Amino acid sequence: MVPRIPVSVDLVVLTVRCQALSALVWRRDRPPSEGRWALSGGFIQLDEDLPAAAARILAERAGLPGAPVHLEQLQTYGYPDRDPRQRVLSVAYLGLAPDLPASTEAHMSWEPVSSLHDMAFDHRRIMVDGVERARSKLEYTPLGAAFCPPEFTVAELRRVYEIVWDRPLDPRNFHRKVTRAEGFLVPTGRTTTRDGGRPAKLYRRGPATLLHPPMLRSLKD
Template sequence: MATSKTVRPRRPPASLAVTVDLVIFTVRDGQLQVLLIKRGNVPYRGEAALPGGFVRDGEALDEAARRELREETGVASDSLHLEQLHAYGDPGRDPRGRIITIAYLALGPDLPMPLAGTDASAAHWIPVSAILDGQITLAFDHEEILRDALERARSQLEHTTIATAFCKEPFTIADLRQIYEAVWGVPLDPSNFRRKVMKTEGFVISVGERRLPDIGRPAALFRRGLAETLTPPLTRSGSFSC
């Protein structure tokens, strides 16, 4: 005789929501800066935070990131390098409930002043150093996200040509060096840096023109080359630092 199996009732799905948060870096006035908003809604109303928001039904993650970028800051995604950074899902990270966020890293050249919208009451470029030094605190776990994004950006400058995403074309080797110095936070020897860049095939391509400075010799102009990775890498501990 067949025995009946005990049917256990299914547990109802836990309440779960997904957001996207954006770490947007640019170099302004020789400093690495990040775009922060002033939150207009609870929780953390009035506090500094990374721009972001909830993913809508039927919306892809990348699509949500581009929408939030546009709605909260007025910055167009087509002017940026945009990539997924990491997922953050600590159960206590958001007082509104079980919310997982997908963080994105965005890089752009000397981006314009942002325009706040939707649930952001203001948006500003802030030096990353002000957050790392504790002068500014961020809502949620956004400082952890920012620090992870900073390390990703620093590492990518070692192994890829992503530094050119910070440069408006055409640019000089000095312009490119200033990007490395701002992101890494260390001074670099100009001669050693130039030699390493020029020896890396496909990193930069000469446009055959020169920029006339107010003082000094004309500087050769370049654009981004076809290479995506740097072989050998330009390591932070390399010999071209001062």
């Protein structure tokens, strides 16, 4: 009889919180990997597909029901020793959202990505892959706006890029690049002073799915 391998879904949920790129994690209270941070996850049910499983785990395990989280499939992890208890195949999903509230689950916590070194199982590897996917997608897609509220200033968007890319950006050059990228930003006709100083124009995310020209990290400002 051919053994059946269970399939789980693990979520790398990222947000910009307290001026840091943060991930939603929980500290395991039982073996294996007791005391280590872990991603929220769970096994897929027989009557659901992968996107439905990811949405269910986001609501039930991560404690973010109804949250405006952009979810996309990240990668599949299936090497034999990733879980010491049994052979488990994991399909990881990346979730991105603006500054989210505390989870409805008391055991879940937002922690800066830079502090998450000792994680359960292979969750550090999965999280690092998720962070790199997010950084790469900011180069070629308007996904940076997924970290912003529905209406935002260019300065607020720049802070997202700086936090996710972990590097400072020249304000003038950044403004020029994002406002010239076709379909990236749409002016709302409104302004705000929430950043202090002079009123700043408010924008919303435009219809573009790819940035032209791209916002390449390798290029100098």
